[in-house]
Amino acid sequence: MGFSFELIKKDSAGPRRGRITTPHGTMETPVFMPVGTKATVKTVTPEELVECGVETILGNTYHLMLRPGHELIKEFGGLHGFMNWKGPILTDSGGYQVFSLANLRKITEDGVKFQSHIDGSAWNLTPEFSIEVQEALGADIIMVFDECPPHPSTEKYTKDSMELTLRWGKRSKDAKKRKDQALFGIVQGGMYRELRAESARRTVELGFDGYAIGGLSVGESKELMVEMVEAAVPYLPEGKPRYLMGVGMPVDLVESVARGIDIFDCVIPTRCARNGTLFTSSGKLVIKNSQHKSDHRPIDEGCGCYTCKNYSRAYLRHLFIAGEILGLRLNTIHNLHYYMTLMAQMRRAIEEDGFQEFRAGFYEQTGASKLEQISRSI
Amino acid sequence: MGFSFELIKKDSAGPRRGRITTPHGTMETPVFMPVGTKATVKTVTPEELVECGVETILGNTYHLMLRPGHELIKEFGGLHGFMNWKGPILTDSGGYQVFSLANLRKITEDGVKFQSHIDGSAWNLTPEFSIEVQEALGADIIMVFDECPPHPSTEKYTKDSMELTLRWGKRSKDAKKRKDQALFGIVQGGMYRELRAESARRTVELGFDGYAIGGLSVGESKELMVEMVEAAVPYLPEGKPRYLMGVGMPVDLVESVARGIDIFDCVIPTRCARNGTLFTSSGKLVIKNSQHKSDHRPIDEGCGCYTCKNYSRAYLRHLFIAGEILGLRLNTIHNLHYYMTLMAQMRRAIEEDGFQEFRAGFYEQTGASKLEQISRSI
Numbered sequence: 001m002g003f004s005f006e007l008i009k010k011d012s013a014g015p016r017r018g019r020i021t022t023p024h025g026t027m028e029t030p031v032f033m034p035v036g037t038k039a040t041v042k043t044v045t046p047e048e049l050v051e052c053g054v055e056t057i058l059g060n061t062y063h064l065m066l067r068p069g070h071e072l073i074k075e076f077g078g079l080h081g082f083m084n085w086k087g088p089i090l091t092d093s094g095g096y097q098v099f100s101l102a103n104l105r106k107i108t109e110d111g112v113k114f115q116s117h118i119d120g121s122a123w124n125l126t127p128e129f130s131i132e133v134q135e136a137l138g139a140d141i142i143m144v145f146d147e148c149p150p151h152p153s154t155e156k157y158t159k160d161s162m163e164l165t166l167r168w169g170k171r172s173k174d175a176k177k178r179k180d181q182a183l184f185g186i187v188q189g190g191m192y193r194e195l196r197a198e199s200a201r202r203t204v205e206l207g208f209d210g211y212a213i214g215g216l217s218v219g220e221s222k223e224l225m226v227e228m229v230e231a232a233v234p235y236l237p238e239g240k241p242r243y244l245m246g247v248g249m250p251v252d253l254v255e256s257v258a259r260g261i262d263i264f265d266c267v268i269p270t271r272c273a274r275n276g277t278l279f280t281s282s283g284k285l286v287i288k289n290s291q292h293k294s295d296h297r298p299i300d301e302g303c304g305c306y307t308c309k310n311y312s313r314a315y316l317r318h319l320f321i322a323g324e325i326l327g328l329r330l331n332t333i334h335n336l337h338y339y340m341t342l343m344a345q346m347r348r349a350i351e352e353d354g355f356q357e358f359r360a361g362f363y364e365q366t367g368a369s370k371l372e373q374i375s376r377s378i
Numbered sequence: 379m380g381f382s383f384e385l386i387k388k389d390s391a392g393p394r395r396g397r398i399t400t401p402h403g404t405m406e407t408p409v410f411m412p413v414g415t416k417a418t419v420k421t422v423t424p425e426e427l428v429e430c431g432v433e434t435i436l437g438n439t440y441h442l443m444l445r446p447g448h449e450l451i452k453e454f455g456g457l458h459g460f461m462n463w464k465g466p467i468l469t470d471s472g473g474y475q476v477f478s479l480a481n482l483r484k485i486t487e488d489g490v491k492f493q494s495h496i497d498g499s500a501w502n503l504t505p506e507f508s509i510e511v512q513e514a515l516g517a518d519i520i521m522v523f524d525e526c527p528p529h530p531s532t533e534k535y536t537k538d539s540m541e542l543t544l545r546w547g548k549r550s551k552d553a554k555k556r557k558d559q560a561l562f563g564i565v566q567g568g569m570y571r572e573l574r575a576e577s578a579r580r581t582v583e584l585g586f587d588g589y590a591i592g593g594l595s596v597g598e599s600k601e602l603m604v605e606m607v608e609a610a611v612p613y614l615p616e617g618k619p620r621y622l623m624g625v626g627m628p629v630d631l632v633e634s635v636a637r638g639i640d641i642f643d644c645v646i647p648t649r650c651a652r653n654g655t656l657f658t659s660s661g662k663l664v665i666k667n668s669q670h671k672s673d674h675r676p677i678d679e680g681c682g683c684y685t686c687k688n689y690s691r692a693y694l695r696h697l698f699i700a701g702e703i704l705g706l707r708l709n710t711i712h713n714l715h716y717y718m719t720l721m722a723q724m725r726r727a728i729e730e731d732g733f734q735e736f737r738a739g740f741y742e743q744t745g746a747s748k749l750e751q752i753s754r755s756i
Contacts, residue, residue, distance in 0.1 A: 040697060040704045068696040072672055076690065084688045294450055310462045312454065318446040319418060325703055326418040 003140065003182035003209055005241045009350055014260045017350040020241055022088040022140035023180050024080065027055040029241060029262040030350075032253065032343045033090060034270060034336055037063050039073070039083040042270050043329045044336070046085045051306065052333060053340030056088040056140075058265040061133050062097030066116050066123075070136035078138025090265070091139040093130045093172070095146040095186075096214070096246070107147065109164070127171035135178045143212065144172035146186040151218040158190035162199050169206050182209035184243060190215060191224055193231040200235035211236045212243040213261075217252070226255055233260050250279060250342055254362050257346050258355065269339045273331035276320045279338040283366045285313075287331065292317045305337035306330075381518065381560035381587055383619045387728055392638045395728040398619055400466040400518035401558050402458060405433040407619060407640040408728075410631065410721045411468060412648060412714055416441050417451070417461040420648050421707045422714070424463045429684065430711060431718030434466040434518075436643040439511050440475030444494050444501075448514035456516025468643070469517040471508045471550070473524040473564075474592070474624070485525065487542070505549035513556045521590065522550035524564040529596040536568035540577050547584050560587035562621060568593060569602055571609040578613035588641075589614045590621040595630070595644075604633055611638050628657060628720055629746050632737055635724050647717045651709035654698045657716040661744045663691075665709065670695045683715035684708075 002023065009017040018029040034041045034049065037060045041049055049057065059079050064070060076082040079089055098105065102114035102123075111126030130145035145168045149161040165188045176183055185208035189195030196213075203211060213232050216225045229244060236242050243263035244256050253264055269279070276287040280300035285292075287299075298308035299316065307316070307330040319327025349358035380401065387395040396407040412419045412427065414435045419427055427435065437457050442448060454460040457467055476483065480492035480501075489504030508523035523546045527539040543566045554561055563586035567573030574591075581589060591610050594603045607622060614620050621641035622634050631642055647657070654665040658678035663670075665677075676686035677694065685694070685708040697705025727736035740746070 038696075038700045038702055039693070040702050043703045043707075045704065045707075067700060068671075068692070072692065075672060076674065076692065082690075082693055082696075084693075293446075294453060296454065312460075314446070314450065314454065315417070315460055315462075318416075318460075322416045322445060324416055324418050325421045325706060326423065328703060329421075329423075329707075 002180065005210065005239065007239060010238070011350050011353065011355050013258070013356065015257050015346070015350045015355045016260055016262060017347055018241065018262055020088075020262075022182070024086065024088045024140050025055070027088055028347055030253075030257045030343055030346055031056060031263055032339050033058045033263065033265040034339075035060070035265055035267045036083070036085070037267075038067070039064060039079060041332075041336075042274065043325070043332045046083070048306075048333060049085075049336070050087070052336040053344065054087070054336060056090060057085060059089055059091045059137060059139060060094070060097060061091050061130060061137065062094035062101065062125075064091075064137060065094065065133045066118055066121075070133040074136040074138070078136070080138060088141070089137075089139040090141040091134045091137050091143065092245070093134065093143040093145040093186075094125050095130070095143075096148050098125055099148045099150070107164075109167075111145070111168075112147075127168040128175040131172050131175040135176070135181065139181065141182045141184060141210070142176075143184050144169040144186055144208070146188060146214055148215045148218070149188070149190050151191065151215075151220055153190050155190075155192055155195070158188075158192055158195055161190070162188045162195050166199070166202055166206070169203060169208075173206060173208070184208050184210040184212050184241075186212045186214040186245070187232045187236075188215050189228070189232070191220055191228060193227065196228050196231035197235055200232040204235060204237060208240070210241040210243060210263075212245050214245045216244065217246045217248050217266075222252065222255075225252070226259070229256055229259050229261065250339070250362075250366070253339075253342060254346065254359055257350075258359060269335035270332050273335040274328045276331065278331060279335055281365055287313065287316050287320050289317075299334050300338070303334065303337065303341075305334050307334040307337075380558065383588065383617065385617060388616070389728050389731065389733050391636070391734065393635050393724070393728045393733045394638055394640060395725055396619065396640055398466075398640075400560070402464065402466045402518050403433070405466055406725055408631075408635045408721055408724055409434060409641055410717050411436045411641065411643040412717075413438070413643055413645045414461070414463070415645075416445070417457060419710075419714075420652065421703070421710045424461070426684075426711060427463075427714070428465070430714040431722065432465070432714060434468060435463060437467055437469045437515060437517060438472070438475060439469050439508060439515065440472035440479065440503075442469075442515060443472065443511045444496055444499075448511040452514040452516070456514070458516060466519070467515075467517040468519040469512045469515050469521065470623070471512065471521040471523040471564075472503050473508070473521075474526050476503055477526045477528070485542075487545075489523070489546075490525075505546040506553040509550050509553040513554070513559065517559065519560045519562060519588070520554075521562050522547040522564055522586070524566060524592055526593045526596070527566070527568050529569065529593075529598055531568050533568075533570055533573070536566075536570055536573055539568070540566045540573050544577070544580055544584070547581060547586075551584060551586070562586050562588040562590050562619075564590045564592040564623070565610045565614075566593050567606070567610070569598055569606060571605065574606050574609035575613055578610040582613060582615060586618070588619040588621060590623050591639075592623045594622065595624045595626050600630065600633075603630070604637070607634055607637050607639065628717070628740075628744065631717075631720060632724065632740050635728075636733070636737060647713035648710050651713040652706045654709065656709060657713055659743055661746075665691065665694050665698050667695075677712050678716070681712065681715065681719075683712050685712040685715075
């Protein structure tokens with residue numbers, strides 16, 4: 001069973017309902033992938049992910065090649081065997097992390113020389129090496145090696161960076177040997193509409209199994225992010241999946257699905273959980289707040305997750321304040337369940353031609369902030 | 379359903395096989411209780427505890443009264459309701475913790491004045507207040523308030539302390555109002571055989587539902603610990619459960635069961651797990667050691683726990699070195715399963731008149747150290 005994308009339904013206004021098939025199973029789109037940076041989605045087991053409704057997870061090439069090393073992981077049947085995750089996996093190319101985490105970074109035409117943030121060891125990450133690492137990790141979907149320009153960047157820098165990413169995209173494609181992995185291209189172009197359009201058009205010309213939009217959610221406003229998505233999407237082929245990398249908050253998912261995005265990944269649900277910020281059908285809840293001290297209710301009365309079925313806000317607050325690991329777990333389960341439920345609701349809404357009603361209801365129920373609502377009007 | 383103890387089988391050489399019935403179910407003895415200090419056995423859910431074979435857990439009065447407070451917990455149906463644990467619970471009296479953790483401690487006839495190690499608040503823990511707290515927490519088995527003399531202590535200090543614990547034991551019994559909780563007395567007497575014997579005799583005269591041996595595993599040698607157990611046990615009635623508090627390593631459990639102990643609690647399996655020390659049928663294993671780097675085997679090839687069924691030593695080493703919470707969880711599950719299996723093996727050995735063979739096999743398989751073997755010869 002190889003890789004394929006089936007477009008099940010397309011709402012005239014933009015949102016799409018699809019299905020991606022991979023060697024490790026299918027995922028229903030629009031789909032959200034929790035991030036399993038170091039071969040674990042932090043705090044939870046694979047079984048708990050499945051229980052939360054997770055179909056696909058993301059692994060980080062940069063972290064895994066540094067520790068424990070992709071060659072070691074390969075010996076264990078790749079990331080699937082090493083971490084005991086049976087569903088689809090997508091790995092990023094290391095491009096984003098090398099720009100955000102590595103030390104003494106030096107970009108050349110060849111690739112990026114850097115020192116590991118863990119032990120200072122010297123590395124040279126090139127398109128060819130990124131693909132080699134990703135083939136060893138064995139994910140179902142792998143990504144081209146790209147440069148993520150810092151935000152803000154000048155138009156000149158962004159244009160040069162985009163050209164480099166296009167050349168690296170071609171080299172990534174040429175370097176790929178395994179036939180059982182899909183390769184996605186990445187649209188860059190910073191915060192420049194024209195560059196985003198050009199990057200999309202020329203990335204599609206190179207020809208990939210799917211197309212990602214990278215370099216967003218890097219500090220720009222939500223309006224700008226949505227604008228960049230809108231600049232790129234018209235150039236992406238309808239028959240291939242579209243992946244908005246590193247996004248985002250629930251409102252971002254709703255607005256991006258509205259604009260035809262199929263795949264998302266983000267650390268927000270898991271990281272927020274560990275910081276005690278919980279997502280509910282009526283907005284965010286900060287569990288350490290004293291108002292929850294003796295509250296018998298679950299996080300979200302309408303939620304069917306393990307945490308909400310078994311534990312009170314008061315108990316979760318106690319665990320959080322006492323620094324207990326169980327609290328981080330229970331919060332993570334809830335937030336992942338929330339994200340998965342949100343995606344399932346959007347899929348159903350698209351199927352039933354009710355996405356715009358869903359979207360309006362989402363804003364009403366969650367009381368999305370003024371800032372968040374701006375993006376809605378675009 | 380109230381509290382009862384049924385002695386099912388007594389090996390002529392000392393070990394006993396029994397069953398304790400409580401309002402929240404039964405426990406088969408000899409039993410080991412994992413410690414759930416702050417209303418959670420660190421890192422794991424109640425369901426995972428059950429899966430590991432855990433029947434009963436211990437809660438710490440000292441920690442819980444300070445945070446989140448026993449009155450809050452009472453509102454949630456006691457510790458059972460608050461933390462969603464459906465099986466039996468035993469709470470300690472706070473005696474040990476107040477001596478090991480609290481600041482500006484002052485012991486009087488009335489009780490112990492101290493300042494919270496969390497926020498410096500002033501408290502006065504008396505036998506009456508300890509019972510009040512434990513009645514609010516609602517455990518199935520509660521403990522008298524006792525003084526744990528430091529080790530080493532003079533005979534004079536230890537004798538005076540023992541007398542105080544006897545008076546506090548009487549006051550604890552008199553203060554008890556709830557009929558659905560069993561109350562255990564505590565034998566003290568430091569490292570003095572005669573005082574241990576006297577404490578046991580006079581504690582039994584006061585009359586409790588079970589008898590604990592406290593103040594051991596406080597830095598003394600294993601020989602001395604075993605000697606103190608042997609000094610007390612002959613004075614404890616056959617028809618009541620015997621609980622050795624805060625013990626211990628696997629070898630300590632074997633040697634204490636050999637001497638007629640029925641109940642244990644200790645942080646060792648859970649704390650060692652979080653430090654990366656794992657118990658196996660062939661001895662201890664330190665997961666961070668480089669020898670495990672690319673080891674495909676589970677922690678213990680004969681083990682049936684979730685961790686051993688699904689994960690390699692290499693993966694567990696990676697998680698530990700990467701500081702991933704999942705590693706702490708998986709280690710905890712394994713160590714708890716090991717302890718529960720060890721207890722189950724001892725129970726079966728007693729039933730089958732094979733305890734001495736089991737004990738010999740235990741030393742052979744685990745390669746217990748010289749130091750550990752000393753206690754065997756006593």
